[in-house]
Amino acid sequence: MHEMGIVIHLAKTLDQTAEEEKLKAIGKVVLQVGEVSGIMTDLFTDAWDYFKVRHPVLKDSELVLETIPAVTYCDSCKSTYETVKYGKECPHCHSGETWLIQGNECVIKEIEAE
Amino acid sequence: MKIIKLGLGVTSSNDRDADALRDIMRSKGSLLINLMSSPGSGKTTLLSGVINDMRDLRIAVLEADIESDVDAVKIESLGAKAVQVHTGGMCHMDAGMTTEAVRAIDEECDIMFLENVGNLICPAEYDTGAGLNVMILSVTEGDDKPLKYPLMFEKSDALVISKTDALDYFDFDIDKCTERVRKLNGNIRIFPLSAKTGNGMKPFENWLREKLDEWKTK
Known part of the structure; x- marks a missing residue:
């Protein structure tokens, strides 16, 4: 239950934010999810709807997911390419000296609240 | 309704808990070591060896599993303090759960091992608050694991390649594995x-001794 673990942390992080900012209710929660973060978005939203009712400040919240495309950088030819399409090997020079520069994140971008 | 820009990592509450736990452990002078691996890689056998060989140190073990207490019973039979933690179906330990488990060890100790849930994926994503992260990869699992589960290799301070007595029976190439891990x-x-x-x-x-000294004097 990978998604459930993330949902629990998300709820905890938002609860803390609500306390610090003295918020009564949180509406929309915009989450940026990397293409290769390993998060299954359908399951994640379901898990959120199941769990949010336990937190008064979050019970009417709505999760909005935005995808961040995965991009890999090649250290050999200094170019970037789409990770999902080509994987670990650079399509330009076939080097394996490559690493992910974005697409692994899971960030709370913004929330709507009162 | 107003919009609040956050830009916070989803697990940032966990990161805060992890830093707090590291502060507690440092003030106590005990080093928490997070052991991560697949099920069956030999975590408990490795710990049994370490406990036997390092009798001059006070060692405790936090055993995290989804079910049962077989590992904790084995560790306690060696004379080390053990606490069994059930993650309630969760596939990893987070800093909050680890803090609770640490509290359950009432004696002072030098090294506390956290035997994380057997899994090469999620445990690498959550900071437990440990001072050191150690991964175990057994010869029986194959030398291609760094290619399949890169994050755990990236997050670990040390890699133990276990079960080298079985090298003759498996196609595990230590040099190839080392090269993949170093990349x-x-x-x-x-x-x-x-x-x-x-x-x-x-x-x-x-x-381990070197790291313990560093932790105590830093």
């Missing part, structure tokens, strides 16, 4: 060993 993490220490025969245990144990 992901240039600073990682690699210890091939067999906890069963005792071969290679000494360098690993010396490294």
